[in-house]
Amino acid sequence: MNYGPEIEVAIARVRSDVAHLHDELTKYGLVIWTGGNISARVPGADLFVIKPSGVSYDDLSPENMILCDLNGVVIEDTPGSHRSPSSDTAAHAYVYRNMSHVGGVVHTHSTYATAWAARGEEIPCVITAMADEFGGPIPVAPFAIIGDDSIGVGIVETLTGHRSRAVLMQNHGVFTIGTDARDAVKAAVMAEDVARTVHIARQLGEVKVIPQPAIDALFDRYQNVYGKAPVTALPSAAANRGAPTGGRSGTSGAAKRAASTSTGSGQGRKSAR
Numbered sequence: 125m126n127y128g129p130e131i132e133v134a135i136a137r138v139r140s141d142v143a144h145l146h147d148e149l150t151k152y153g154l155v156i157w158t159g160g161n162i163s164a165r166v167p168g169a170d171l172f173v174i175k176p177s178g179v180s181y182d183d184l185s186p187e188n189m190i191l192c193d194l195n196g197v198v199i200e201d202t203p204g205s206h207r208s209p210s211s212d213t214a215a216h217a218y219v220y221r222n223m224s225h226v227g228g229v230v231h232t233h234s235t236y237a238t239a240w241a242a243r244g245e246e247i248p249c250v251i252t253a254m255a256d257e258f259g260g261p262i263p264v265a266p267f268a269i270i271g272d273d274s275i276g277v278g279i280v281e282t283l284t285g286h287r288s289r290a291v292l293m294q295n296h297g298v299f300t301i302g303t304d305a306r307d308a309v310k311a312a313v314m315a316e317d318v319a320r321t322v323h324i325a326r327q328l329g330e331v332k333v334i335p336q337p338a339i340d341a342l343f344d345r346y347q348n349v350y351g352k353a354p355v356t357a358l359p360s361a362a363a364n365r366g367a368p369t370g371g372r373s374g375t376s377g378a379a380k381r382a383a384s385t386s387t388g389s390g391q392g393r394k395s396a397r
């Protein structure tokens with residue numbers, strides 16, 4: 125099967141990205157043995173690339189990643205196609221078919237997030253890092269059988285209209301979505317981090333939920349201002365005339381105003397952070 129030069133280049137890039145991003149799961153201690161998986165959509169095609177099933181993380185490479193169509197069917201006679209794709213392929217495929225803005229999906233059994241999933245309890249938004257990253261609590265999806273698209277249905281039904289890019293599958297683990305695979309990996313890393321902190325906080329006593337207006341403001345700032353160039357950066361013509369620069373440090377007044385007037389409605393993520 126040849127998809128033409130542009131798509132073939134995209135497939136090769138996604139194979140490499142997906143293979144190498146699995147290193148982040150081991151680096152952050154989110155997986156053990158062969159548990160967990162990452163996939164990414166191939167831009168410009170109805171295809172995605174996913175990890176093979178049951179292969180050691182040390183042996184993952186661009187060549188043994190598996191190319192699938194959006195029904196989760198392996199594309200025959202492509203590199204890696206002699207192996208079985210991840211057990212969660214149908215779930216990932218369901219997400220790509222039903223959430224067009226999603227470019228990457230990650231699954232782990234990271235310890236603390238999975239402990240919350242075992243309790244079937246959402247993680248309340250009690251630390252600013254959660255408000256920043258998830259814009260509220262991390263929700264729980266119902267128990268679902270592994271292997272068909274039941275998990276995908278749970279992910280889509282739970283995360284549609286929700287700010288969170290992470291969902292706890294009851295009695296199972298965490299699934300995250302992102303604009304691309306790296307964004308979904310970041311969500312998996314952050315979900316485990318906040319799951320651990322909030323769990324520990326709960327051992328110490330009652331936790332304090334952040335008021336909704338503050339959650340909204342924090343989420344908006346993190347999505348629209350954090351890590352971005354200041355909005356007061358001078359236009360090049362003025363800069364060329366040697367005008368004083370001003371407003372280059374930290375969060376500008378204008379940036380703050382921009383942050384405070386935008387809605388923070390959740391789905392409008394503009395760039396991977």
Ligand SMILES: O=C(CO)[C@@H](O)[C@H](O)COP(=O)(O)O
Pocket residue numbers: 158159160161175176177178179209210211212231232270
């Ligand atoms: O929990 C599950 C199945 O949902 C997976 O995380 C497995 O632990 C790893 O499966 P493969 O991706 O290797 O098939």
